[in-house]
Amino acid sequence: MDLPSSFEENRFLFYQELTNRKWYKIKTLTTAWTVSFPDIVTRKKALIDLINDIDQAKTISKIDKVEYAFQLGLGEVVVGHDPISG
Numbered sequence: 719m720d721l722p723s724s725f726e727e728n729r730f731l732f733y734q735e736l737t738n739r740k741w742y743k744i745k746t747l748t749t750a751w752t753v754s755f756p757d758i759v760t761r762k763k764a765l766i767d768l769i770n771d772i773d774q775a776k777t778i779s780k781i782d783k784v785e786y787a788f789q790l791g792l793g794e795v796v797v798g799h800d801p802i803s804g
Contacts, residue, residue: 719749719750719751719784719785719786719787720749720784720785720786721749721784721785722783722785723783724779724781724783725780725783728779728780728781729779729781730779731775731778731779731780732775732776732778732779732781732784733775735771735774735779736751736771736772736775737774739753739771739774739775740753741753741771743800744795744797746797746799747797748784750792753768753771754797755767757792761790764790765788765790768788772784772786775777
C-alpha cells in the first residue's frame with residue numbers, strides 16, 4: 719500500500735483507522751498489511767469490505783490518494799527475510 723504525497727500525520731491517522739478495523743501491519747515490511755475474514759465470506763464480499771475500509775481510512779485521515787494491491791487467499795501469510803542480508 720502506498721500513500722503518495724501524504725503527510726506523516728495523515729498517514730498516522732490512516733494507519734490507525736486500519737488498525738481499528740482489525741488490519742495488522744507486517745512489521746518487517748514497510749507498507750504491507752494483513753486482514754482476515756471468516757471462512758464463510760465470499761471473495762466479492764471481502765473485496766467490498768477491503769475497499770470500504772480503505773475509503774473510510776482515507777476520509778478520516780484526509781488522504782486523497784491510496785495505491786494498493788490485494789492478495790486474497792485461504793491460508794496464513796508467511797513472512798520471512800533473506801538470511802544472507804539480514
